[in-house]
Amino acid sequence: MNGDLRSTLEQNLAPLLAWHNLPASIFEPSNSHQSIHAAGWLAHAVQCAQCELVGTVPPRDIHQHGEKWLTHSPQARDFAHDPRTRDIITQVLQGHTQSPLAQEVAQQLQQEPYLSLRKLQQQQPFCSCALPQLRAYLAWQAQLQAGNVHRVPFELALLHITHLHMQQDIESLRDFLQLYGPHDRSIARRLINLLRARGVAAQLPERVKPLPVLPPAPPAPEPRKPVEINFSQLDDIRSQADEMTELLLVDELPPAANAASPLIEGDVSIGDKGSALHTTLSPAQVATVNALLAGNSASELDIDAINEIAWQIIGDNLIEHGQIIQEYIDAWKEGTL
Amino acid sequence: MTRKAPTRIAAAVLSSLGGGVVPRVGLEYITVGRQAEIHALLRDVQQIAEGGAAFRFLVGKYGAGKSFLLQTMRNHVMEKGFIVLDCDLTPQRRFCGSRGQGAATYQELVRNLSTRTKPDGSALQLLLDRWAAAVQKEQLPATLQAMQEQVHGFDFSVALQKYWKAFHEGDDDTKARVLRWLRGEYTTKTAAKQAIGINLIVNDDNWYDFLKLLAGFAVQAGYAGMLVMIDELVNLYRIPHRATRQYNYEKLLSMYNDTLQGKAQHIGFIMGVTPQALEDSDKGLFSYDALRSRLAEGRFASTGVRDLLAPVIRLASLRDEELLVLCEKLAALHAQLYDYPATTTPEEIAQFLKIEFDRMGAAQHITPREIIRDFIELLNLTYQSPGARVGDILAAGGFTFAQTDQNDSLEDEFAAFEV
Numbered sequence: 001m002n003g004d005l006r007s008t009l010e011q012n013l014a015p016l017l018a019w020h021n022l023p024a025s026i027f028e029p030s031n032s033h034q035s036i037h038a039a040g041w042l043a044h045a046v047q048c049a050q051c052e053l054v055g056t057v058p059p060r061d062i063h064q065h066g067e068k069w070l071t072h073s074p075q076a077r078d079f080a081h082d083p084r085t086r087d088i089i090t091q092v093l094q095g096h097t098q099s100p101l102a103q104e105v106a107q108q109l110q111q112e113p114y115l116s117l118r119k120l121q122q123q124q125p126f127c128s129c130a131l132p133q134l135r136a137y138l139a140w141q142a143q144l145q146a147g148n149v150h151r152v153p154f155e156l157a158l159l160h161i162t163h164l165h166m167q168q169d170i171e172s173l174r175d176f177l178q179l180y181g182p183h184d185r186s187i188a189r190r191l192i193n194l195l196r197a198r199g200v201a202a203q204l205p206e207r208v209k210p211l212p213v214l215p216p217a218p219p220a221p222e223p224r225k226p227v228e229i230n231f232s233q234l235d236d237i238r239s240q241a242d243e244m245t246e247l248l249l250v251d252e253l254p255p256a257a258n259a260a261s262p263l264i265e266g267d268v269s270i271g272d273k274g275s276a277l278h279t280t281l282s283p284a285q286v287a288t289v290n291a292l293l294a295g296n297s298a299s300e301l302d303i304d305a306i307n308e309i310a311w312q313i314i315g316d317n318l319i320e321h322g323q324i325i326q327e328y329i330d331a332w333k334e335g336t337l
Numbered sequence: 338m339t340r341k342a343p344t345r346i347a348a349a350v351l352s353s354l355g356g357g358v359v360p361r362v363g364l365e366y367i368t369v370g371r372q373a374e375i376h377a378l379l380r381d382v383q384q385i386a387e388g389g390a391a392f393r394f395l396v397g398k399y400g401a402g403k404s405f406l407l408q409t410m411r412n413h414v415m416e417k418g419f420i421v422l423d424c425d426l427t428p429q430r431r432f433c434g435s436r437g438q439g440a441a442t443y444q445e446l447v448r449n450l451s452t453r454t455k456p457d458g459s460a461l462q463l464l465l466d467r468w469a470a471a472v473q474k475e476q477l478p479a480t481l482q483a484m485q486e487q488v489h490g491f492d493f494s495v496a497l498q499k500y501w502k503a504f505h506e507g508d509d510d511t512k513a514r515v516l517r518w519l520r521g522e523y524t525t526k527t528a529a530k531q532a533i534g535i536n537l538i539v540n541d542d543n544w545y546d547f548l549k550l551l552a553g554f555a556v557q558a559g560y561a562g563m564l565v566m567i568d569e570l571v572n573l574y575r576i577p578h579r580a581t582r583q584y585n586y587e588k589l590l591s592m593y594n595d596t597l598q599g600k601a602q603h604i605g606f607i608m609g610v611t612p613q614a615l616e617d618s619d620k621g622l623f624s625y626d627a628l629r630s631r632l633a634e635g636r637f638a639s640t641g642v643r644d645l646l647a648p649v650i651r652l653a654s655l656r657d658e659e660l661l662v663l664c665e666k667l668a669a670l671h672a673q674l675y676d677y678p679a680t681t682t683p684e685e686i687a688q689f690l691k692i693e694f695d696r697m698g699a700a701q702h703i704t705p706r707e708i709i710r711d712f713i714e715l716l717n718l719t720y721q722s723p724g725a726r727v728g729d730i731l732a733a734g735g736f737t738f739a740q741t742d743q744n745d746s747l748e749d750e751f752a753a754f755e756v
Contacts, residue, residue, distance in 0.1 A: 229690070234661065244372060247375070
């Protein structure tokens with residue numbers, strides 16, 4: 001960050017810093033942890049905001065990389081999460097043209113065009129997400145200036161028009177579309193659709209407009225409304241959720257009328273018929289249960305039947321009977337049966 | 338009345354969600370919202386059980402709840418007597434590729450074949466044993482006859498016949514070899530021929546036909562049908578070579594057509610995909626015109642009106658009220674698990690949600706996954722601070738936000754970038 005930008009930022013952020021009990025000049029060397037954390041976060045936030053202004057960086061970077069600075073500093077966290085902070089940074093950067101990130105990267109690339117990403121990262125603590133896009137963009141800009149506009153990837157073309165749009169450079173935008181359109185009509189159409197979605201259709205050149213247009217691009221997602229809970233809806237949502245639970249839970253035993261009632265079926269002498277836990281076992285399952293209760297071991301195939309039975313009868317209310325079978329299953333799995 | 342989850346389920350649910358992963362069990366107890374989506378998928382399940390077929394794409398951002406819904410459906414249909422095959426696509430597992438990536442997907446699917454009694458996979462042998470034990474010798478020809486009419490059905494029925502014989506003769510060696518063939522583990526026809534006398538193997542071209550055969554076989558073995566769940570379709574979008582990507586989309590299209598044209602029975606597919614991987618007209622599924630024209634929303638679909646009978650189901654964001662009820666359910670589970678009276682009020686949860694959504698970048702990037710992780714952390718902190726309430730900890734700023742999971746992948750992706 002150059003000195004001018006830094007001082008402008010400090011000046012504009014001073015009231016907010018004071019509000020959050022942070023030193024007014026947080027970029028100065030300080031022993032204060034809060035100051036260091038706030039400065040670290042701010043440096044990152046500024047880089048990311050710069051990238052956003054040239055249309056390159058997903059805003060999640062502010063969230064992801066910047067948050068790590070805030071771990072141990074409540075003041076810095078409050079400062080970072082204050083929505084006014086972000087607004088001020090953006091306003092300062094919009095009015096401050098001396099130090100856009102793209103120019104800094106371009107300078108680096110001019111000096112050493114084949115810098116590796118890691119080397120560049122070491123030299124300049126840029127947001128890593130921005131670098132590949134920026135470098136590809138800048139490399140392609142050189143091609144554009146040389147008139148080689150064909151074979152331009154859509155992402156880069158999009159980057160370019162975003163940049164021009166941000167700069168309100170409609171003339172260059174128009175030139176670009178006229179130059180680019182004949183080379184790749186489909187991409188040009190998509191770009192125009194995107195621009196229309198952003199509300200700049202009226203400024204587009206007449207010659208590009210008549211191109212056949214695909215269905216309109218989906219509208220940009222609306223910004224999320226602040227959380228507002230309508231407490232009167234909660235009961236409905238709760239009952240719907242309970243209904244879904246009942247719908248999705250299948251084959252569970254109904255609650256036992258009498259938890260002490262043991263399971264019965266046919267010849268298996270482990271309960272009384274007529275209880276709420278009455279369940280139907282197939283003859284094979286009955287035989288398996290009998291065999292198990294008689295202390296016989298299960299064959300490999302029996303394990304399926306055992307599992308089926310276990311699923312049917314193991315429940316919170318029947319754990320003592322389920323336990324017998326579960327123990328067999330566990331023993332079988334461990335090879336100790 | 339709210340159904341109380343068994344304690345072991347509560348423990349599994351909270352530990353999985355706290356770790357940021359979808360639990361394998363107990364999802365029914367915390368399902369909130371998604372009624373329309375679940376009903377749509379349950380209709381498909383019904384259709385499959387009646388001999389039909391279904392093909393759906395679940396579209397949602399990372400952490401929006403695709404895996405949650407897939408897992409919920411998986412548990413449900415297994416309880417309904419279906420067999421379920423599931424896998425995630427990876428660079429090594431696609432629909433087709435020059436290095437057997439399609440067959441690798443099949444192998445993974447079959448390895449994860451699950452039933453109600455074997456919910457953790459590896460249930461193919463169980464399926465075969467169950468079938469072999471139930472089918473009498475005189476029933477065998479008629480049973481196999483139906484399969485022979487399908488593509489590769491003759492070889493498949495020969496393999497089953499061999500398994501049936503080996504099962505009844507106690508020939509474990511032959512059983513193992515047939516099992517290996519069905520799992521698609523023979524890499525050459527010669528090896529398969531030598532092992533079981535069948536001059537055919539599962540490969541990138543025919544693995545879908547084998548899935549259809551397996552579905553038919555599962556029904557014969559007494560199951561209601563077969564559901565195939567394939568997640569992380571974004572891996573097709575990430576294929577760097579256009580031609581390879583297009584071949585994969587072509588394979589997907591052929592599966593889609595085959596399923597929905599009535600050529601497949603008792604089988605359903607649910608694919609998890611991100612919006613970008615679907616809609617990007619340069620690299621996504623929509624870059625393949627035939628898929629785009631089939632999957633794109635119709636002209637009459639608009640915000641607020643969703644066609645849930647269409648092949649693409651878009652997971653809408655949970656409403657604030659739904660998130661609140663979800664947190665309530667988690668709080669109840671937590672209280673039950675650790676045996677304390679649940680005292681978290683809706684107002685406190687609302688305060689928590691406000692704090693979550695006030696985070697920078699939250700509007701675009703926060704997902705239910707991060708909210709749930711944060712809330713469970715909050716509950717843990719409350720539990721460990723006797724006398725403290727959720728509101729006290731929120732006011733004191735005593736917890737840190739969950740980190741999104743996109744960071745690592747972004748770093749990896751860009752690390753190798755060179756101009």
